[in-house]
Amino acid sequence: MQVHVYNNNAKMDQNQHVQPAQEAYGENQYQSNPVTTPTVLPTQTSDSSLSSSYPRQHPNDPQLEAMYELRQERLQQQLNNFWAKQCQEIQEATDLRTHSLPLARIKKIMKSDEDVKLVSAEAPVVFAKACEMFIMELTLRAWANVEEDQRKIIKKHDIASSISRADVFDFLIDTVPRPLENILDQQGFVGLPTSTVPTPLNDACYHNPPPQALVPGNPYGSPRIAVGMPILDQNHPGLQIHHFLTPMEPTPTPTPNPQNPSPSSDC
Amino acid sequence: MSEAEELPRSIMRRVVKYKLSRCSEDGEISVSKDGLLAFSESGRIFIHYLSATANDICKESKRQIINVENVFKALEETEFPEFVCPLKASLEEFRKKNARKKVVVSKGKEDEPKKKRKLEGESSDKGEGSEKGEDNDKGEDSDKGVSGDDQ
Numbered sequence: 001m002q003v004h005v006y007n008n009n010a011k012m013d014q015n016q017h018v019q020p021a022q023e024a025y026g027e028n029q030y031q032s033n034p035v036t037t038p039t040v041l042p043t044q045t046s047d048s049s050l051s052s053s054y055p056r057q058h059p060n061d062p063q064l065e066a067m068y069e070l071r072q073e074r075l076q077q078q079l080n081n082f083w084a085k086q087c088q089e090i091q092e093a094t095d096l097r098t099h100s101l102p103l104a105r106i107k108k109i110m111k112s113d114e115d116v117k118l119v120s121a122e123a124p125v126v127f128a129k130a131c132e133m134f135i136m137e138l139t140l141r142a143w144a145n146v147e148e149d150q151r152k153i154i155k156k157h158d159i160a161s162s163i164s165r166a167d168v169f170d171f172l173i174d175t176v177p178r179p180l181e182n183i184l185d186q187q188g189f190v191g192l193p194t195s196t197v198p199t200p201l202n203d204a205c206y207h208n209p210p211p212q213a214l215v216p217g218n219p220y221g222s223p224r225i226a227v228g229m230p231i232l233d234q235n236h237p238g239l240q241i242h243h244f245l246t247p248m249e250p251t252p253t254p255t256p257n258p259q260n261p262s263p264s265s266d267c
Numbered sequence: 268m269s270e271a272e273e274l275p276r277s278i279m280r281r282v283v284k285y286k287l288s289r290c291s292e293d294g295e296i297s298v299s300k301d302g303l304l305a306f307s308e309s310g311r312i313f314i315h316y317l318s319a320t321a322n323d324i325c326k327e328s329k330r331q332i333i334n335v336e337n338v339f340k341a342l343e344e345t346e347f348p349e350f351v352c353p354l355k356a357s358l359e360e361f362r363k364k365n366a367r368k369k370v371v372v373s374k375g376k377e378d379e380p381k382k383k384r385k386l387e388g389e390s391s392d393k394g395e396g397s398e399k400g401e402d403n404d405k406g407e408d409s410d411k412g413v414s415g416d417d418q
Contacts, residue, residue: 110318118332126338129357131310139286156301168346175312176305
């Protein structure tokens with residue numbers, strides 16, 4: 001029994017001896033390596049960095065020295081050419097992302113028309129690109145409209161006005177209808193007072209039939225009386241005829257009479 | 268109109284923003300929600316309009332399948348002739364990409380080991396082999412790149 005206990009103690013002693021070593025190793029794990037080479041970006045490469053990567057084996061031999069320098073020059077030139085090409089490609093690449101519309105969705109839209117039955121595989125591709133170009137065209141026209149008004153946000157009425165200006169977009173007139181004030185604005189009717197527009201039904205007074213008109217035989221009154229119809233009084237101010245759909249013309253300014261000049265007071 | 272028929276707004280926004288970034292130097296111009304909806308609706312109606320015109324042209328030439336050439340003619344009829352040249356270029360690009368894909372797929376199939384096929388060929392009779400061949404031929408003929416009426 002004693003031997004058995006002794007063995008256990010020995011094992012425990014071994015474990016105790018091992019633990020500090022493990023801790024020490026763990027501490028070293030997170031320490032930075034003191035012997036590290038500084039990283040050099042490809043754009044920052046210089047002759048010194050290149051020469052450090054290729055150590056000279058024969059510094060005394062002039063022929064090998066010349067070959068080494070030639071190789072270094074070539075390497076540097078290749079590197080410069082490579083990065084120049086990369087920069088040029090980045091500058092030229094405008095279409096970083098292709099905005100292709102989903103072909104299945106386009107096919108669905110086409111098939112929603114009952115007359116369209118069969119569509120070739122390449123047709124939706126062309127439709128997607130055509131739709132994209134069409135949206136760009138419409139955007140350009142809407143942007144021009146926004147620029148005129150010196151605004152920063154494209155709204156629905158900008159698109160509507162750009163549609164109404166071009167005959168090509170006539171098929172969209174019902175889709176994006178223009179607001180009434182925009183139409184009046186284009187025709188020169190803006191700034192009219194609201195009182196000029198006649199409202200006969202609002203101003204006309206309604207009356208109920210007199211009580212004697214309702215006879216027991218005819219609960220709805222005499223057939224000659226129209227119940228609930230407005231009495232249209234021609235002298236009513238709201239029913240005067242106004243020619244409000246003619247553009248307002250500027251009133252002619254009276255020209256001063258040259259024979260009777262206005263008396264000017266001389267001080 | 269169901270949402271399934273609407274063009275995705277995210278792509279529409281991307282297209283509009285891309286064009287605006289090319290137009291305005293500041294890039295500060297943005298699009299309102301109703302404006303984006305109007306763009307999306309306009310695109311949908313344009314597809315309807317173009318497909319109807321292409322379908323009419325297709326019927327005139329006594330064919331059932333709407334072809335790419337019908338679409339180009341429809342664009343000219345609907346007074347968008349300036350779209351035809353860039354669309355032809357993009358179609359050529361699409362065809363080239365498809366050709367490359369087909370080459371890659373065919374190479375991949377050739378590289379695969381054919382042990383299973385050999386084993387099947389040994390075990391199967393001649394009649395079964397001929398039936399399989401017929402099936403393969405049918406499969407090749409049926410793939411013509413034409414989608415019928417799914418509805």
